[in-house]
Amino acid sequence: MEPLPLDDRGLAYGDGLFETVLLRDGQPLLWREHLARLQRGAERLGFTAPDADTLRACCAEAPAGLAVLKLIVTRGSGGRGYRPPDAPSPRLRWQLAAFAAQPERWRDGVRVRHCRLRLGRQPALAGIKHLNRLENVLARGEWQDDAIAEGLLSDSHGQLVEATCMNLFWSRQGRLETPRLAYCGVAGTLRDALLSKLAISEVEAGPEALLDAEAVWLGNSLQGVWPLVQLDAAEGACLRRWTLDAHHRLLQDAGHALLGYPAIR
Incomplete structure (x- = not known):
């Protein structure tokens, strides 16, 4: 994955959303609730969230046992100052890591x-x-x-x-x-x-x-x-x-x- 460019609106303004999902042997838990919240957030901010299949594919390389998937969706780049672009191109980034509860x-x-x-x-x-x-x-x-x-x-x-x-x-x-x-x-x-x-x-x-x-x-x-x-x-x-x-x-x-x-x- 390429790093976020400096003009990404998520990096510059916090213009985006994130989810942290618990995975058990690669299966996301409370997945319906995570997708629903991400969709609500995207509608509120005024851009389109990635589709469910794209997001589900981020789980493909999860390690066995417990893991955490962090999804970050930004509005992407563009616009002038705080003004958002007329046609946003959202950018998805994700990270997988092993997880242990307490x-x-x-x-x-x-x-x-x-x-x-x-x-x-x-x-x-x-x-x-x-x-x-x-x-x-x-x-x-x-x-x-x-x-x-x-x-x-x-x-x-x-x-x-x-x-x-x-x-x-x-x-x-x-x-x-x-x-x-x-x-x-x-x-x-x-x-x-x-x-x-x-x-x-x-x-x-x-x-x-x-x-x-x-x-x-x-x-x-x-x-x-x-x-x-x-x-x-x-x-x-x-x-x-x-x-x-x-x-x-x-x-x-x-x-x-x-x-x-x-x-x-």
Whole structure:
């Protein structure tokens, strides 16, 4: 594959989309959800996504076992400044790499913190996985302690949205909930699949909702589902701890069944 030219709009402006797909022995998991999100994103940005057969061919040289396929689709080159070309020629690039999940985080749970950064609201980009992820980069730069697995992001109105690279779920008064992503955030493919299988309500809620939760989880289509055992403030103080029990395995079991990961007992 040739490198991206300097005038590629994805490189210059983040004008494009990407997907990270878990493969098991060359077979893509949640493939329908990944294709659907890529199509939604291309329609939103105003160019044509590669067809399904072209994308499926990127899996052909995957190694045995678990692997990750990263797909990047840019608008291509052309246009003048920010003005996009009248007839875009999208450019596809991909990469395959071996992958190993982190089963200790499935089993033992994770410690997370709130981030200071607030996501800006932009409904035109909400839900899609576009290439401009500078907010996530800045948020992830807030901590270097490896004991903290993730950071939670709220938006400029103080509403919970997601973690830096995972979606957020919780159980409150026996009801499964996840943030509504109408204004910002990435609608993860595992999130989409879980919404179609479980009674999960999309809600607008502030960080205080987590203090009342019986269980909290983070999940994505690569790592599976991590239960939370500790939540810290951005300043470092512990806000809440959870003891893992059978209740914490319910959402995890459903997510892992979709990815071929084991149930944890």
